[in-house]
Amino acid sequence: MINVRTGRTRGIGLALPLALALVASACSSSDSGSTTTTAGAANPDAKPLSMTIYTTAGNKRRELTAQILQSGLKEVGIDLKIQTEKSSELFGKRLPAGDFQVALYAQVPASNSPVLCNIFCSENIPGPANENSGQNWTRTKSEAVDKAFKEADTEADQAKRKVLSDQGEKALADVFTSLPVDPFPDILAYNPAKVGGPVLHNFAHGPWYNANEYYVKTSADQATPAKGGELVFGAEQEPDTADWINTAAGSSWGIYTIGAHTMPRAFDYLPDGYKATELLAGEPALTMDAGKQTVTYKLNPAAVWSDGQPITSADFQYTFDQIKNGKDIYDRTGYKDIESVDAKDPKTALVTFATPYGDYKDLFGGFYGVFPKHLLDGKDRNAEMKDGYKWSGGPWVIDHWTKESEVVLTPNPNWYGAKKANLDKMTFKFNSDTSAQIGNFKSKQLDMIYPQAQPDLKDLKTVPDVKVDTVTGLSYEALWINNEKAPFDDPKVREAFFYAVDRAAIVKGLFEPIQPGIQVINAFMTQANKDFYGSEPFAGFKKDTKKVDQLLTGAGYRKGKDGIYAK
Amino acid sequence: MLAFVIRRIGLSIPVLLIASIIVFFGVSATSDPTARLRFSRDPGVIKAETKRLGLDKPVTVRYVKWLSSFAKGDWGQSFVDRQSVKTKIGKALWITLQLIFFGVAISAVIAIAIGIYSATRQYSVGDVVFTGASFVGLSMPPFWFGLIAIDLITFKLPRRVGWDSTPLYSLGLHSSGQSGFNVDYLRHLVLPVATLTVQIIASWSRYQRSSMLDVMGSDYIRTARAKGLPRRRVVLKHGLRNALIPLVTIMAVDIGVLFGGLVITEQIFSIPGMGRVFLRALENGDTNVMLPWLMVSAAFIVAFNLVADVLYGVLDPRIRLA
Numbered sequence: 001m002i003n004v005r006t007g008r009t010r011g012i013g014l015a016l017p018l019a020l021a022l023v024a025s026a027c028s029s030s031d032s033g034s035t036t037t038t039a040g041a042a043n044p045d046a047k048p049l050s051m052t053i054y055t056t057a058g059n060k061r062r063e064l065t066a067q068i069l070q071s072g073l074k075e076v077g078i079d080l081k082i083q084t085e086k087s088s089e090l091f092g093k094r095l096p097a098g099d100f101q102v103a104l105y106a107q108v109p110a111s112n113s114p115v116l117c118n119i120f121c122s123e124n125i126p127g128p129a130n131e132n133s134g135q136n137w138t139r140t141k142s143e144a145v146d147k148a149f150k151e152a153d154t155e156a157d158q159a160k161r162k163v164l165s166d167q168g169e170k171a172l173a174d175v176f177t178s179l180p181v182d183p184f185p186d187i188l189a190y191n192p193a194k195v196g197g198p199v200l201h202n203f204a205h206g207p208w209y210n211a212n213e214y215y216v217k218t219s220a221d222q223a224t225p226a227k228g229g230e231l232v233f234g235a236e237q238e239p240d241t242a243d244w245i246n247t248a249a250g251s252s253w254g255i256y257t258i259g260a261h262t263m264p265r266a267f268d269y270l271p272d273g274y275k276a277t278e279l280l281a282g283e284p285a286l287t288m289d290a291g292k293q294t295v296t297y298k299l300n301p302a303a304v305w306s307d308g309q310p311i312t313s314a315d316f317q318y319t320f321d322q323i324k325n326g327k328d329i330y331d332r333t334g335y336k337d338i339e340s341v342d343a344k345d346p347k348t349a350l351v352t353f354a355t356p357y358g359d360y361k362d363l364f365g366g367f368y369g370v371f372p373k374h375l376l377d378g379k380d381r382n383a384e385m386k387d388g389y390k391w392s393g394g395p396w397v398i399d400h401w402t403k404e405s406e407v408v409l410t411p412n413p414n415w416y417g418a419k420k421a422n423l424d425k426m427t428f429k430f431n432s433d434t435s436a437q438i439g440n441f442k443s444k445q446l447d448m449i450y451p452q453a454q455p456d457l458k459d460l461k462t463v464p465d466v467k468v469d470t471v472t473g474l475s476y477e478a479l480w481i482n483n484e485k486a487p488f489d490d491p492k493v494r495e496a497f498f499y500a501v502d503r504a505a506i507v508k509g510l511f512e513p514i515q516p517g518i519q520v521i522n523a524f525m526t527q528a529n530k531d532f533y534g535s536e537p538f539a540g541f542k543k544d545t546k547k548v549d550q551l552l553t554g555a556g557y558r559k560g561k562d563g564i565y566a567k
Numbered sequence: 568m569l570a571f572v573i574r575r576i577g578l579s580i581p582v583l584l585i586a587s588i589i590v591f592f593g594v595s596a597t598s599d600p601t602a603r604l605r606f607s608r609d610p611g612v613i614k615a616e617t618k619r620l621g622l623d624k625p626v627t628v629r630y631v632k633w634l635s636s637f638a639k640g641d642w643g644q645s646f647v648d649r650q651s652v653k654t655k656i657g658k659a660l661w662i663t664l665q666l667i668f669f670g671v672a673i674s675a676v677i678a679i680a681i682g683i684y685s686a687t688r689q690y691s692v693g694d695v696v697f698t699g700a701s702f703v704g705l706s707m708p709p710f711w712f713g714l715i716a717i718d719l720i721t722f723k724l725p726r727r728v729g730w731d732s733t734p735l736y737s738l739g740l741h742s743s744g745q746s747g748f749n750v751d752y753l754r755h756l757v758l759p760v761a762t763l764t765v766q767i768i769a770s771w772s773r774y775q776r777s778s779m780l781d782v783m784g785s786d787y788i789r790t791a792r793a794k795g796l797p798r799r800r801v802v803l804k805h806g807l808r809n810a811l812i813p814l815v816t817i818m819a820v821d822i823g824v825l826f827g828g829l830v831i832t833e834q835i836f837s838i839p840g841m842g843r844v845f846l847r848a849l850e851n852g853d854t855n856v857m858l859p860w861l862m863v864s865a866a867f868i869v870a871f872n873l874v875a876d877v878l879y880g881v882l883d884p885r886i887r888l889a
Contacts, residue, residue, distance in 0.1 A: 133610045331608055
């Protein structure tokens with residue numbers, strides 16, 4: 001499942017757009033060594049190679065990225081204007097309508113499956129066939145891309161999926177569709193003198209997915225877990241609903257703060273890949289019979305809801321039915337490929353797919369989980385769940401959720417897992433202003449924060465009693481190019497653009513102080529995706545002004561006296 | 568007086584209507600409440616949501632429908648979290664009211680005191696200090712002051728003096744599990760109220776000084792002094808009452824604006840008031856929340872403008888409203 005981190009407004013949320021005017025440079029020579037003659041200056045009708053990059057407003061990281069890019073492109077001879085917009089305008093209108101040349105935004109995969117067909121297969125170009133809701137906003141068209149990614153989506157064998165994914169990525173590089181740039185550091189900052197327990201990164205369920213192992217330290221060197229106490233965590237966003245399958249859902253922070261702790265799920269997605277949870281008695285059996293894929297889930301006999309009722313195959317049936325046939329469902333992907341869920345016995349669920357589905361481990365888990373039939377059947381599920389629920393199938397239950405302020409969780413007394421919660425309660429305080437959140441953390445009003453990667457977070461490293469733990473996460477940012485919009489409708493211009501961008505400078509400028517040694521990504525996923533990251537088909541695209549000149553000259557462009565190419 | 572009030576209220580209705588039209592059409596043209604669903608892999612979901620929210624109908628039809636429902640007291644649900652808009656705004660308004668109450672009360676007392684002091688000791692060292700400080704205060708944007716206050720008061724100060732915890736909080740209006748008016752509430756309230764009041768005190772104290780100087784130079788004050796009245800009585804009874812007239816009107820207008828204008832303070836201190844409701848609705852193109860928010864905020868502005876006019880008459884009996 002892929003979500004896009006929409007760059008929700010940070011700071012005061014009213015950051016001014018950074019649209020900068022074209023600067024007429026007095027440079028009389030080029031560092032490319034090309035002939036700086038004719039077309040631009042001599043031909044009065046020649047149009048400069050100028051483009052606008054759109055990104056979300058109020059995000060310092062993106063503004064800095066765009067500025068580094070603008071400066072680098074100007075050196076090469078390409079003019080770039082920067083335009084920021086609020087996310088609902090950018091993602092709701094401009095990108096789907098194709099009203100852009102290049103955009104800068106992030107992809108935030110919530111599972112290890114890159115599902116790249118979604119954003120690159122030609123059938124997903126917005127149009128009547130997909131009711132204008134396709135996500136191939138770059139208008140990428142390539143038979144090789146379509147073939148590889150479609151096959152990857154229906155292939156259940158992980159090794160074959162990786163090969164197919166690699167093939168698709170290579171095909172993307174061949175058509176110069178868009179350019180992956182920087183992986184995001186996954187940053188955890190906490191007070192090591194107070195927060196005890198294995199503090200781990202989890203790119204799908206959030207860093208608190210194992211909060212049942214956390215404990216309050218009474219001394220900095222305490223290594224033995226203690227019972228009791230409270231920890232307070234900062235949450236950048238508040239979920240709009242706790243009905244995780246509803247159209248109001250889809251927020252990562254909903255999972256980080258509530259869903260991951262209360263919804264039973266078949267698999268955890270860990271940095272090493274999927275791992276069956278304690279809901280299951282073991283890894284489910286996958287069989288292929290006459291082209292039909294079947295997954296048999298054996299449930300843990302001890303698995304119960306917080307009211308003591310067993311978690312059964314009927315709950316799997318109910319979950320499937322709600323997602324496939326319910327109203328206002330956020331995303332039916334995978335579930336709509338299921339033909340049936342049979343309850344062979346209360347602790348065995350047999351899931352049969354009508355068509356093969358590769359990312360089956362994301363089902364009955366991921367952002368959704370398993371829903372309790374005995375508590376919800378025959379009722380309005382959304383009304384029962386949207387403001388929080390009193391039941392749980394995870395290690396924690398919701399104590400209270402005060403909207404716009406905090407959600408507090410307490411241990412589930414009937415949690416069947418091996419590790420019971422140590423804390424008496426954990427509190428998530430909603431605090432959407434990053435700068436203020438850092439201030440609240442430094443003053444120990446918050447014990448731990450999980451901030452979006454921003455360059456100024458490096459300052460936290462110098463604060464006493466603070467540990468900043470950083471690894472490369474699954475999220476990444478790319479330069480998304482509209483392949484149908486001039487000048488990028490010409491593949492040579494796209495290729496020249498690839499060689500004009502200094503990706504290493506962007507990554508270094510943004511994240512080197514936070515995560516020394518961080519590398520450019522050379523695929524539409526990050527190095528953290530160990531199941532898929534492989535052949536690095538975009539590795540060859542490094543800044544090369546001679547190649548830029550060669551390609552643009554071949555496309556009919558000449559440098560003008562202002563140093564900008566024109567045609 | 569009553570006719571004046573009724574006429575002013577009547578005149579405000581078309582103003583509110585025009586404002587609602589501008590906001591509705593502006594927000595509708597630039598935002599798409601289904602934007603978040605663009606990342607769902609389900610192609611049918613956007614169409615279904617568009618239909619559910621009525622976004623498939625012409626914008627004029629949507630506006631008329633909203634207006635008729637609003638007029639009947641049905642404020643609808645948020646596009647985003649499906650909460651009742653009336654409940655959402657009601658809760659936010661109560662929280663913003665608390666900030667405004669404390670902010671205005673403290674600002675008024677301090678600003679008036681500074682104004683009186685500066686006017687009665689014109690060009691003294693104190694007056695110069697207050698004048699300089701007010702210009703500093705006016706030039707400090709709340710987002711900057713708020714962040715600096717958090718850093719200095721909740722982080723640097725406790726470290727410097729060796730306290731284990733911060734004396735004041737900067738996160739919401741209560742600690743977890745706390746509610747009501749208590750010490751915990753006050754410890755949360757100080758920083759946001761300080762952030763809110765800095766510019767207000769700076770501004771109001773300048774008005775008060777100027778107004779007081781005018782009054783203190785008038786003939787009747789000279790007469791009062793000549794009659795041998797004590798200085799305190801001359802200043803507070805004869806001078807202050809008249810000098811308050813312009814300030815009170817400015818205060819009333821400013822208070823009205825504050826109902827919708829605490830976006831920055833509320834955002835920095837995570838206070839779920841009207842400003843945060845506005846910001847979230849704007850981000851999500853949630854016209855169902857934005858329009859009632861606008862109506863409530865505008866109603867307060869109109870009401871407090873009216874209060875300013877009425878107070879003018881009350882404070883100065885020579886002024887008659889008609």
